[in-house]
Amino acid sequence: xxxxxxxxxxxxxxxxxxxxxxxxxxxxxxxxxxxxxxxxxxxxxxxxxxxxxxxxxxxxxxxxxxxxxxxxxxxxxxxxxxxxxxxxxxxxxxxxxxxxxxxxxxxxxxxxxxxxxxxxxxxxxxxxxxxxxxxxxxxxxxxxxxxxxxxxxxxxxxxxxxxxxxxxxxxxxxxxxxxxxxxxxxxxxxxxxxxxxxxxxxxxxxxxxxxxxxxxxx
Ligand code: AMP
Numbered sequence: 001x002x003x004x005x006x007x008x009x010x011x012x013x014x015x016x017x018x019x020x021x022x023x024x025x026x027x028x029x030x031x032x033x034x035x036x037x038x039x040x041x042x043x044x045x046x047x048x049x050x051x052x053x054x055x056x057x058x059x060x061x062x063x064x065x066x067x068x069x070x071x072x073x074x075x076x077x078x079x080x081x082x083x084x085x086x087x088x089x090x091x092x093x094x095x096x097x098x099x100x101x102x103x104x105x106x107x108x109x110x111x112x113x114x115x116x117x118x119x120x121x122x123x124x125x126x127x128x129x130x131x132x133x134x135x136x137x138x139x140x141x142x143x144x145x146x147x148x149x150x151x152x153x154x155x156x157x158x159x160x161x162x163x164x165x166x167x168x169x170x171x172x173x174x175x176x177x178x179x180x181x182x183x184x185x186x187x188x189x190x191x192x193x194x195x196x197x198x199x200x201x202x203x204x205x206x207x208x209x210x211x212x213x214x215x216x217x218x
Pocket of ligand 1: 013035036037039056057058060061062063064068088089090091092096166175
């Protein structure tokens with residue numbers, strides 16, 4: 001049986017990781033694991049985990065490792081070797097990357113590729129300010145000129161669109177700061193392992209998708 005791809009999509013908030021992950025999930029038939037979506041799901045259900053995560057998410061800070069790592073690793077380890085996975089939003093600091101590597105070594109095969117989507121800060125701010133997310137399936141949407149969230153429905157499932165609390169200006173500023181300080185060092189970790197591919201992410205969704213597929217040799 002062929003082994004499924006093990007991919008990390010890496011990049012700042014607003015780089016388009018979620019959008020690219022959905023395209024890759026549909027074309028490559030691998031499982032999409034988004035740590036942010038998982039926390040938002042728990043938040044929507046009002047679980048203890050959701051309430052704990054909310055304090056950090058709304059401020060644009062990382063949810064502590066002792067809350068995050070076990071729950072995401074459990075999800076990752078539940079995916080079969082044949083199916084493979086795309087990680088979106090995890091790992092987000094070097095400790096998470098080390099714990100992921102340890103967990104996968106138990107499966108004797110590590111991450112195949114880390115695709116780093118690079119986007120300039122002004123473009124990130126522009127995108128996050130106009131980003132709406134589906135309440136049901138979490139698909140991200142950019143509203144076109146003259147469109148408003150109340151009258152537009154999710155492209156994928158017709159769900160209601162809303163603006164995330166942490167897409168407000170203060171939280172966005174903090175999230176970019178946290179990315180630069182805590183998440184960027186993860187790039188060095190994967191560069192050393194020879195699995196990193198850098199992709200310019202200022203282009204259209206289709207162009208970025210093409211470049212990601214090329215980086216994967218797909
Ligand atoms: P995202 O949807 O990936 O932008 O994540 C939204 C928020 O969820 C982040 O700003 C963090 O508060 C939290 N979060 C998501 N993934 C992680 C992670 N790997 N480690 C810690 N916090 C995370």
